[in-house]
Amino acid sequence: MLKKNQSELNPNVSVDCVIFGFDMENLTVLLIDRGKNKYPGSRMALPGNLIYNDENLDEAANRVLEELTGLNNIYLEQLGAFGDPNRICKESDREWLKSIRAEPEARVITIAYVSLVQISDYTPHASSFAQSAGWALVKEIHELAFDHYEILQAAKEKLKEKIKIQPIGFNLLPEKFTLSQLHRLYESVLDKPLDKRNFRRKILKLGILTNLKEKQKGVPHKPSELYKFNEERYLELSQTGYDNFGF
Amino acid sequence: MLKKNQSELNPNVSVDCVIFGFDMENLTVLLIDRGKNKYPGSRMALPGNLIYNDENLDEAANRVLEELTGLNNIYLEQLGAFGDPNRICKESDREWLKSIRAEPEARVITIAYVSLVQISDYTPHASSFAQSAGWALVKEIHELAFDHYEILQAAKEKLKEKIKIQPIGFNLLPEKFTLSQLHRLYESVLDKPLDKRNFRRKILKLGILTNLKEKQKGVPHKPSELYKFNEERYLELSQTGYDNFGF
DNA sequence: CCAAAAGTGTTGAAGTTACACCCATGC
DNA sequence: GCATGGGTGTAACTTCAACACTTTTGG
Numbered sequence: 001m002l003k004k005n006q007s008e009l010n011p012n013v014s015v016d017c018v019i020f021g022f023d024m025e026n027l028t029v030l031l032i033d034r035g036k037n038k039y040p041g042s043r044m045a046l047p048g049n050l051i052y053n054d055e056n057l058d059e060a061a062n063r064v065l066e067e068l069t070g071l072n073n074i075y076l077e078q079l080g081a082f083g084d085p086n087r088i089c090k091e092s093d094r095e096w097l098k099s100i101r102a103e104p105e106a107r108v109i110t111i112a113y114v115s116l117v118q119i120s121d122y123t124p125h126a127s128s129f130a131q132s133a134g135w136a137l138v139k140e141i142h143e144l145a146f147d148h149y150e151i152l153q154a155a156k157e158k159l160k161e162k163i164k165i166q167p168i169g170f171n172l173l174p175e176k177f178t179l180s181q182l183h184r185l186y187e188s189v190l191d192k193p194l195d196k197r198n199f200r201r202k203i204l205k206l207g208i209l210t211n212l213k214e215k216q217k218g219v220p221h222k223p224s225e226l227y228k229f230n231e232e233r234y235l236e237l238s239q240t241g242y243d244n245f246g247f
Numbered sequence: 248m249l250k251k252n253q254s255e256l257n258p259n260v261s262v263d264c265v266i267f268g269f270d271m272e273n274l275t276v277l278l279i280d281r282g283k284n285k286y287p288g289s290r291m292a293l294p295g296n297l298i299y300n301d302e303n304l305d306e307a308a309n310r311v312l313e314e315l316t317g318l319n320n321i322y323l324e325q326l327g328a329f330g331d332p333n334r335i336c337k338e339s340d341r342e343w344l345k346s347i348r349a350e351p352e353a354r355v356i357t358i359a360y361v362s363l364v365q366i367s368d369y370t371p372h373a374s375s376f377a378q379s380a381g382w383a384l385v386k387e388i389h390e391l392a393f394d395h396y397e398i399l400q401a402a403k404e405k406l407k408e409k410i411k412i413q414p415i416g417f418n419l420l421p422e423k424f425t426l427s428q429l430h431r432l433y434e435s436v437l438d439k440p441l442d443k444r445n446f447r448r449k450i451l452k453l454g455i456l457t458n459l460k461e462k463q464k465g466v467p468h469k470p471s472e473l474y475k476f477n478e479e480r481y482l483e484l485s486q487t488g489y490d491n492f493g494f
Numbered sequence: 495c496c497a498a499a500a501g502t503g504t505t506g507a508a509g510t511t512a513c514a515c516c517c518a519t520g521c
Numbered sequence: 522g523c524a525t526g527g528g529t530g531t532a533a534c535t536t537c538a539a540c541a542c543t544t545t546t547g548g
Contacts, residue, residue, distance in 0.1 A: 012259040013356050053354040056331040081328045081358045084303040107300040109260050109356070111328045180500075197502070198538070221498040222545035427527070444529070445511070468525040469518035500544075510535070517527075 009050045011106040015060045016048030016148065018079065018112060018155035019069070021119040021135055022172040024181055027188045028119065028135040029152065030069070034096055034145065042090065045145035046152070047133065048110060050101070061113040067127040075116040075171040077162075079155055083109035087147050096145070112151045114158055116171035163189050167208055170229055176212060178224035179203070208233045256297045258353040262307045263295030263395065265326065265359060265402035266316070268366040268382055269419040271428055274435045275366065275382040276399065277316070281343055281392065289337065292392035293399070294380065295357060297348070308360040314374040322363040322418040324409075326402055330356035334394050343392070359398045361405055363418035410436050414455055417476055423459060425471035426450070455480045 019030040031044040047068045051060040057078065066072045085107060088094055097104035119135065127133075138156065143149055163169050169185050183199050203209065209227045216223035266277035278291040294315045298307040304325065313319045332354060335341055344351035366382065374380075385403065390396055410416050416432050430446050450456065456474045463470040 010259055010354055012257055051356075054332050057328055057356070078327050080325050081304055085301050107257055109298075109304070109358070111356070178500090195538070195540085196500090197540085200501085202537095216500095216546095218547085219499080220547040222500045224500060425527085442512075443527090444513085447528085449510095463527095465520085466526080467520040469527045471527060495548105497548090498546090500546100502543085503540105505539090506537100507539105508535100508537075511533090513531095514529105516529090519525085519527100521522105521524090 007052060007054045009102070010053050011050065011101075011103040012108055014048050014050045014108055014110040015057060015064055016046045016082075016110045016112050016151060017061055017064055017068075017076075017115055018046060018152055019065065019115045019117060020138075020155070020159065020172065021117055021122070022185050022188070023119055023135065023137075025184065025188070027138045027185075029138050029141070030117075030122070030133060031136050031141075031144070032068075032133045042092065042143045042145045042149075044136065044141075046112075046148045047127075050108075051111075057111050061111075061115075065113075065115055068133060069117065069121075070123050071117060071121055075168060077114050077158075079112040079114050079151070079158055081109055081111050082147055082151055083107075084147065090145070093146050110151075112155065114155045116159075116168060118172060118174055120174055159189055160191075167206070167234060170234070175228055176214070176226040177228075178216065178226060180224055182227075206233075254299060254301045256349070257300050258297065258348075258350040259355055261295050261297045261355055261357040262304060262311055263293045263329075263357050263359050263398060264308055264311050264315075264323075264362055265293060265399055266312065266362045266364060267385075267402070267406065267419065268364055268369065269432050269435070270366055270382065270384075272431065272435070274385045274432075276385050276388070277364075277369070277380060278383050278388075278391070279315075279380045289339065289390045289392045289396075291383065291388075293359075293395045294374070297355075298358075304358050308358075308362075312360075312362055315380060316364065316368075317370050318364060318368055321368075322415060324361050324405075326359040326361050326398070326405055328356055328358050329394055329398055329401075330354075331394065337392070340392050357398075359402065361402045363406075363415060365419060365421055367421055406436055407438075414453070414481060417481070422475055423461070423473040424475075425463065425473060427471060429474075453480075 017030075021028040021030065030047065032047050034043050034045060047064055049060075049064050051057065055063065058076070061076055061078075062072060065074070065076065087108070088097065094104070122135075138152070141149070141152065144152060163186065169182065169189065172185060173181060179200055182203065183194065183196060186199065187194050208230050210230045212226045212228055214226045216226065264277075268275040268277065277294065279294050281290050281292060294311055296307075296311050298304065302310065305323070308323055308325075309319055312321070312323065334355070335344065341351070369382075385399070388396070388399065391399060410433065416429065416436065419432060420428060426447055429450065430441065430443060433446065434441050455477050457477045459473045459475055461473045463473065
C-alpha cells in the first residue's frame with residue numbers, strides 16, 4: 001500500500017519545461033498544441049505533466065522532455081516554482097484539465113525547467129500530454145495557457161543572465177557552427193545588437209572554441225570557417241563559471 | 248465543500264525560509280531548534296511549513312516569516328524547489344514530522360525562499376513549528392535536518408551572485424551604518440577579502456549612499472562617519488540591476 | 495560584375511588592481 | 522602615548538566601445 005502510493009501521480013505538483021531552440025536566425029521555444037478550434041486564444045502551452053511520487057523533480061523534467069522529444073541527457077536547469085491558487089482562471093484551461101487529469105480541480109504547483117536543445121536533434125513524438133508540438137518564435141509569442149506566458153518570460157530572463165556568465169549557448173547549436181551563427185545566437189538571446197569584431201575577439205579569447213579549418217560550402221558569399229567546442233575547456237568553464245562574459 | 252478544501256493545508260507542498268542576518272561580523276541564519284536531546288545530530292532546521300491551498304507561494308513564505316519573526320514587508324525572494332522522494336531519510340526527521348503533521352509520510356516538495364533581515368529588528372516568537380529559534384553563524388553550520396543543509400548552500404550561492412549585481416545587502420544593515428560595516432558584510436557574503444580603498448570608491452560611486460555627516464560615538468578609535476541609503480536611487484537600481492558590481 | 499556575408503586592428507576612455515601612511519578617539 | 526580601526530590617492534595595467542574597409546564566393 002505504501003509502495004503503491006509511492007508510484008502514483010502526485011495531484012499537486014507538476015513540472016513544465018521551457019525548451020529553447022535556435023533556428024539560426026531566432027530563438028524558438030517548443031510548444032504543444034491543445035488542438036484546433038477547441039481552445040481559442042491560448043491554444044498553445046508549455047509541455048509538462050504531474051510528477052510521480054517516486055521520482056525527483058529533475059527526473060520528472062527529464063521524463064517530460066524525453067517523452068516529447070526523444071532526447072535525454074540534454075541541458076536542463078530548474079527555473080523555479082509557480083502556481084497561484086487562481087492559476088487556472090481561464091475556462092478553456094479548466095476544460096482541458098478535465099480531459100487529461102484525474103483531479104482537475106486540485107491546487108497545482110508547477111516547477112518550471114529551462115532546457116536548451118539543438119533543433120536538428122528534435123524528432124516530434126506524440127506524448128501523453130500533446131497531440132502535436134512544434135517550434136514557435138519566442139518573439140512572436142504573446143499569450144499562452146495558464147501562467148505559461150509568465151513562466152516563459154522568467155525563462156528568457158534566466159537565459160539572458162546565464163548566457164552572459166556561462167558558455168551554455170552552445171547547447172543550441174549543431175556540432176559544427178560558424179562564429180556568425182554564434183554571434184546571431186547571442187544577439188537573439190540578449191535581444192540587442194553586439195559589435196561583430198568585439199564579439200569575435202571576446203569569444204575566441206575564452207579558448208573554448210576549436211577552429212576546424214573547414215569551410216562552409218554552397219553559400220552565395222565568402223564561406224565561413226567552422227568551429228566546434230573544446231569540450232574539456234568547456235566543461236572546465238561550465239563548472240567554475242565566469243564572473244562575467246562582459247556582454 | 249470546494250471552499251473548505253481551498254483553505255486546507257496542502258499535504259504535498261511546503262515553503263522553507265533561509266533568513267539571513269548580519270551580526271556586524273559575520274553572516275548568520277535563523278534556525279529553529281527542534282528540542283534538546285530528542286533529535287541529536289541535526290537538531291536545527293530551517294523554518295518552514297506546509298502551504299494552504301488558498302494562498303500563493305510568496306504569501307506562504309511571508310506567513311512563515313511573520314509567524315516566526317513578527318516581521319513583514321521584508322526582502323524575500325524565491326530560491327527554487329527541492330524535494331527528492333528520499334528527502335526524509337533520517338529517522339529523527341521522520342519522528343519529528345509525526346509529531347507535527349497530519350500526513351507525516353506524504354511526499355513533500357518544498358519551495359525555498361531567501362530572506363534578508365536586520366538582526367536588530369528580530370523579536371523571537373514561538374510559532375506553530377518552533378519552540379525556539381535563534382541566529383547561527385553560517386560558516387559554522389555543517390549539518391541540518393532533511394535536505395536543509397543543501398538548501399542553505401544554494402541560498403548562499405544565490406546571495407553571492409545577487410549581491411554582486413543588485414544592492415540588496417543593505418537589507419541586512421540597520422538604518423545608519425558605516426562603510427566598514429558594509430565592507431565587512433560584502434566580505435562575509437562573498438567569503439573573500441576585498442581591498443578597503445577600492446571597495447569604498449566603488450560603492451560611493453554608485454550614488455546610493457547618503458553621508459549623514461554624523462559620527463559614531465564611544466568607539467576606542469577614530470569614529471566613523473555614518474551613512475544611510477538614498478532610497479530613491481536604491482529603488483531605481485534595484486529594478487534595473489547592474490551588469491556587475493565588479494567585485 | 496554584383497550582392498552578400500566573412501574577416502580583420504587601432505585608438506581613446508574607463509575601469510581595475512595593488513599598495514602605505516596619517517588621523518582621531520578611548521583607555 | 523599607545524592601540525585600534527578610519528580614512529585617503531596614484532600609477533600601471535587591462536578592458537571596453539566605437540568604428541570601415543577588403544575578401545571570397547555564387548549567381
